[in-house]
Amino acid sequence: MGRVPCCNVLGLRKGAWTPEEDQKLLSYIQQHGEGGWRFLPQKAGLMRCGKSCRLRWANYLRPDIKRGEFSPEEEQTIMKLHAVLGNRWSTIAKNLPRRTDNEIKNHWNTRLKKRLIEMGKYHDHDHPNESRPCSTTTTTQLVSNPIDQPKAQRSTNNSPTTTTSAHLLNEIAASTKLKLSNRLASLLARHGGGGGGGDGDKKVAVSNSASVLNKVATTYLKPKSHVILNDAVKEVLSKSSQACSEDIDHGNENVIANSSNNTDNSSCSISISALEIGNNNSSDMGSPSPKSKNGQESRYVHSATSPRAGVLNGMASKLALVKRCRSTLLSSTDWGASSHVSSSEFVDESRDAAGSAVLMPVSPSSDERFLFQDMGFDPQELFFEGIVSATDEFDTNTFSVVGDDHEHDQDDDQMLMRSLCSNFGDELAN
DNA sequence: AACATGGTCAACCGCCTAAGC
């Protein structure tokens, strides 16, 4: 159970706001500004909880709110953003000036979604995480130890929490589409995987995916497991770093990425946590400069909470990326038929009673700090501007740009896609 | 006219994160 709702305090009003209440809140905020919601009701003479006041202000009273029908352009934007971001209403709202997340959410649920369903361009069963946060597909397939289940089941009911990462990682573990390396195959054999398919198909039993994936991640931690970014991506990352002005403190292992804005690409190096995209030790890629305090020269990307989690996050995000490209960008011209694959929740690792690592969901905000944005890429631009096609195989050569007005962005996107998919595919297929 | 049904949307609820201590 969460905290006791503040609105449960005896005597506080609930339900629809009266014009008098609106006026009190409005005039108080006009006088004193926003914030301090906890004590605002008393000061403003309202018998409401602060949360209710904040919501009323944010969704209704704020003077800069645009009300009324959504324009076709706005609807198009919502559909595009939703195809990429899923139900991240607040993020979507940031791209629709003067619209609130609540309004957008309502509009989607009551109009757009139905419209797309009628057009056959949207299927609820393709979006299990969007309509029901606690759907029946289980994270416990990954969280193998019951001790750790409470955190994985933080939702309101007792049903196991679905996470996209669970699906993704299970896919990684269980997919027959991905050719698994001998290294993985031997891991699976040792850990009881195999899915009954025999050695030939190298299929991983989902129930073993947690231990398997952790083993995989551990394997990747070894120094030899380097994934080298190609020059094209280095260039993209280098460009991105130029726009970056922040300098994040670096004094620990979690400083995992650095890219110079030096126009000489040879000095650009990137390493992403244990996955080690890039090679810090390689002289031809330059040495990382984690001690630099100059934000214009370097950018650091926070790692996941643990190296192995970082590996798994990386795998999940790359699979999500590929799937997004494939399903979202190819499926339709109006974005309506896209099949959303979210990487909004990756995984963290924890320990069960025996000390074995198990997987559990971590917050979506990890995603927002993760990889692409922290590298300086805007995911929306990345996925919106570049129209990339791909086959089912994670093969560099199968990616091609099929149309876009933004030549340079497109090239950058394509290069990034190629490299990421290549890295991912190479590492798995070995 | 009365009731049933369905759509809309403001508001609530529970959970999460991050900041402050």
Place this chain on the structure above:
DNA sequence: TGCTTAGGCGGTTGACCATGT
């Protein structure tokens, strides 16, 4: 480092309204 809590988020609810029977 761990605890507390304000603020924020997304899912859900229920009041209200329009339309159908």
